[in-house]
Amino acid sequence: LIFFFIRRRGKNERGMANKGLQLLGFALAMIGLIGLLAGTIMPQWQMSAYVGDNIITAVAVYQGLWMSCAYQSTGQMQCKVYDSMLQLNRSLQATRALMVISILLTVIGLGVASMGMKCTNCGGDDKVKKSRIAMTGGIILLLGGLCSIVACSYFSYQIIQDFYSPFTPVNT
Template sequence: MANSGLQLLGFVLALLGWVALIAATILPQWRMSSYAGDSIITAVAVYQGLWMSCAWQSTGQIQCKAYDSILNLSSALQATRALMVVSIVMGIIGIGVASMGMKCTRCGGDNKVQKARIAMTGGLIFVVGAQA
């Protein structure tokens, strides 16, 4: 059985990974391309994300546009969006289950074996959410 410090460390690392997952889902830098043309003054960088497309010009302007329709997106992008949302939801469930099973909480009763099984289930939910 792990002590409370290791459980807390694992929970904090899983929570940080979940926050990073949300950040990666939101940010538009999934696919990047650029065009400099004849002059660096007219350089344009195009960022395409899961939810929007952004154009950054060398003058410092950034213009973002959300995708109009899900039907116009490629099937790979639609599947990626769905899997990222499923991973975020699984992370929320994993946070709830793992926090109930930790030794430092009073949820789930006083039975140590039962709390260990609940904590292990929460960890497995985190792993399944990471694989989605």
């Protein structure tokens, strides 16, 4: 989204560069949306390994935002969607909400930014109006990214707090 903050140099000089930078920013935002969707869906947000006396009985438990999976050393993986939202802890519920908000803001930001791009006909021919629309789309995209950063940071903070908690049982 750096392309919104480039200074004007001259009419002929900045025309293609800004269009190219806008397309680059839009493409990077699309890649970010794909990564955001993949990260939200994946069950590998938290991992716990339980290794008994025997390597054959080893189990790795993955917990995601929407399901938990158990991967056994035999190669089998079993996943179960969470039954009720009420049984989930607050950090998981907050992370879920922030990630969904982030996805929604990113989709809205992409729509608004595409209307303000120089290579589209949406938003009229007024250059000032189109640049303001593009700036608004960029700000919405930044807010969506901020929501995902806060969600991931908060969830990882909770994992670290649980790991160092004296009340967490030791794997015996």
